[in-house]
Amino acid sequence: xxxxxxxxxxxxxLTDQDxxxxxxxxxxKITSLDGVVEKEDPWGKxxxxxxxxxxxxxxxxxxxxxxPSEGPVKLRxxxxxxxxxxxxxxxxxxxxxxx
Numbered sequence: 001x002x003x004x005x006x007x008x009x010x011x012x013x014l015t016d017q018d019x020x021x022x023x024x025x026x027x028x029k030i031t032s033l034d035g036v037v038e039k040e041d042p043w044g045k046x047x048x049x050x051x052x053x054x055x056x057x058x059x060x061x062x063x064x065x066x067x068p069s070e071g072p073v074k075l076r077x078x079x080x081x082x083x084x085x086x087x088x089x090x091x092x093x094x095x096x097x098x099x
Contacts, residue, residue, distance in 0.1 A: 001066040008088040009058035029078050035067040052086050
């Protein structure tokens with residue numbers, strides 16, 4: 001399994017309860033792909049760099065996780081259809097290297 005980071009931005013009009021439900025849904029999607037959520041870091045509501053779907057703000061959350069090699073593609077497919085998420089980015093997390 002490889003280490004990945006998922007940064008997703010949700011609609012700013014979600015309530016705290018809706019946001020909690022969404023976060024648990026994302027965690028369930030990761031674990032259903034045989035992944036492991038290592039850490040979840042909510043960044044809160046922030047101004048977007050540019051307007052996305054008529055929204056100028058979004059709620060950011062960073063998730064550190066481990067997934068099998070085919071996991072990111074399957075996770076993207078699931079996140080793409082979730083209307084609560086307006087943007088997302090999955091990146092490979094590099095391990096710290098010593099020289």
